Amino acid sequence: MDYFRLVPPESDADIRAMLHELVRRTGLREAYVAMDCLRGSAPTNLRRHPVNARPYLLAFAVPYVWLVPQEIREHGMHLIVASNPRIPEQCVNPRAKNFHWADMTRAMFEAEDKGAHNPVLLDMDGNVTEGPGFNVFVVTDGKLATPDRGVLEGITRGAVIELCEKLGVACEVRTVPLEELRNADEIFISSTAGGVIGVTRLDGRILSNDRPGPMTARLTEAYWRFRHDGWCNERINYDLAVAAE
Amino acid sequence: MDYFRLVPPESDADIRAMLHELVRRTGLREAYVAMDCLRGSAPTNLRRHPVNARPYLLAFAVPYVWLVPQEIREHGMHLIVASNPRIPEQCVNPRAKNFHWADMTRAMFEAEDKGAHNPVLLDMDGNVTEGPGFNVFVVTDGKLATPDRGVLEGITRGAVIELCEKLGVACEVRTVPLEELRNADEIFISSTAGGVIGVTRLDGRILSNDRPGPMTARLTEAYWRFRHDGWCNERINYDLAVAAE
Numbered sequence: 001m002d003y004f005r006l007v008p009p010e011s012d013a014d015i016r017a018m019l020h021e022l023v024r025r026t027g028l029r030e031a032y033v034a035m036d037c038l039r040g041s042a043p044t045n046l047r048r049h050p051v052n053a054r055p056y057l058l059a060f061a062v063p064y065v066w067l068v069p070q071e072i073r074e075h076g077m078h079l080i081v082a083s084n085p086r087i088p089e090q091c092v093n094p095r096a097k098n099f100h101w102a103d104m105t106r107a108m109f110e111a112e113d114k115g116a117h118n119p120v121l122l123d124m125d126g127n128v129t130e131g132p133g134f135n136v137f138v139v140t141d142g143k144l145a146t147p148d149r150g151v152l153e154g155i156t157r158g159a160v161i162e163l164c165e166k167l168g169v170a171c172e173v174r175t176v177p178l179e180e181l182r183n184a185d186e187i188f189i190s191s192t193a194g195g196v197i198g199v200t201r202l203d204g205r206i207l208s209n210d211r212p213g214p215m216t217a218r219l220t221e222a223y224w225r226f227r228h229d230g231w232c233n234e235r236i237n238y239d240l241a242v243a244a245e
Numbered sequence: 246m247d248y249f250r251l252v253p254p255e256s257d258a259d260i261r262a263m264l265h266e267l268v269r270r271t272g273l274r275e276a277y278v279a280m281d282c283l284r285g286s287a288p289t290n291l292r293r294h295p296v297n298a299r300p301y302l303l304a305f306a307v308p309y310v311w312l313v314p315q316e317i318r319e320h321g322m323h324l325i326v327a328s329n330p331r332i333p334e335q336c337v338n339p340r341a342k343n344f345h346w347a348d349m350t351r352a353m354f355e356a357e358d359k360g361a362h363n364p365v366l367l368d369m370d371g372n373v374t375e376g377p378g379f380n381v382f383v384v385t386d387g388k389l390a391t392p393d394r395g396v397l398e399g400i401t402r403g404a405v406i407e408l409c410e411k412l413g414v415a416c417e418v419r420t421v422p423l424e425e426l427r428n429a430d431e432i433f434i435s436s437t438a439g440g441v442i443g444v445t446r447l448d449g450r451i452l453s454n455d456r457p458g459p460m461t462a463r464l465t466e467a468y469w470r471f472r473h474d475g476w477c478n479e480r481i482n483y484d485l486a487v488a489a490e
Contacts, residue, residue, distance in 0.1 A: 091332045092347040102337045102345040
């Protein structure tokens with residue numbers, strides 16, 4: 001929010017309390033919880049400049065949302081390499097999460113046109129970045145790699161990296177050339193809306209026998225096992241009297 | 246709209262008739278008329294993909310809006326060269342007009358921080374592009390130049406180029422390096438919301454005696470004189486019975 005000069009009136013502690021209250025009130029045990037900060041508009045009596053707008057938060061908790069339906073998670077996602085590159089980080093920093101997605105949206109239409117589920121975008125130098133709402137991992141000879149730059153350092157990307165440490169799997173965070181993606185033994189994506197999801201086709205070409213590969217399966221299983229054991233969980237006190245009432 | 250896959254149900258002829266009707270109903274003789282196409286959202290019963298959204302038009306006519314108030318038009322605008330580059334046209338095509346402005350917005354905050362009115366953004370190679378809502382022209386030795394790439398080919402930019410032909414002023418449409426901007430005799434911007442507006446400071450440095458220069462004044466005068474004589478006008482029939490009633 002600092003990067004985009006989208007600073008809401010609430011403190012981090014306020015936001016934390018608000019999100020706890022939100023989930024508590026829904027009573028949801030497996031929720032997708034999101035918060036967005038919106039710019040708003042300058043009041044009509046002031047100059048029309050974003051400096052005069054009052055950014056505000058919007059948050060929601062809904063039953064857990066999967067990035068893609070179960071059938072696709074089982075059979076693997078079909079990706080294309082988008083024709084248009086990702087916006088460079090010098091122009092708009094992707095580490096500051098945002099939905100300023102004209103590049104992503106264009107690529108989503110291209111994927112749809114080609115009968116694929118999602119696009120992955122390259123940077124201006126032809127290296128792998130990310131897709132709309134997910135990070136990308138490649139598996140080659142039992143080792144993982146995921147792009148270090150030009151991407152959101154997603155919460156679930158971080159969880160996968162931590163998971164690799166727990167499991168003793170090598171995972172490098174570095175430049176991933178397109179050729180490495182094309183020649184990978186396995187590809188998977190990470191998203192808070194789905195955890196680890198295998199990719200089985202890239203530009204129509206079948207990978208790993210058209211089913212998520214063994215490393216992807218191993219990480220998917222471990223991810224949910226750890227998650228259900230409380231890993232990366234934030235405990236909600238559903239019994240607490242509702243504070244705001 | 247085609248570029249962004251934002252195709253509304255209305256035909257070009259429908260849109261033209263709608264805009265005529267809009268201005269006619271307001272009765273405004275000097276109006277700022279705008280239309281936007283918005284994506285909308287996918288209906289909740291369909292997959293959340295922009296392909297399932299139904300883009301729609303929004304149009305308004307209001308009394309003529311100036312990009313900057315009269316005092317600034319008289320004294321000249323103060324610009325800064327933004328620290329962050331403009332999004333490259335391979336990522337998002339600026340010739341397809343849009344308000345996907347995270348780069349512009351960031352630069353507008355930087356201008357504000359530095360006490361300037363507006364930013365001008367460079368491309369990834371350090372050449373001049375445009376600012377939020379305007380094109381940029383440089384004047385050197387009585388000749389004009391304006392960037393050919395990485396910019397919206399604005400209606401008023403086109404009008405200025407045509408104006409130069411009418412007046413016998415040389416105007417080149419080509420790469421404009423930052424150095425040329427810094428060393429220009431005069432700088433001005435073009436916008437439908439203001440026509441030709443002189444720039445008198447760049448990164449705090451005073452240009453042309455801190456007042457719009459002679460070429461800028463000549464073009465400003467000629468622009469409005471031709472406009473008032475009907476140049477680039479679209480005739481509205483205010484007497485017509487209101488068709489939709």
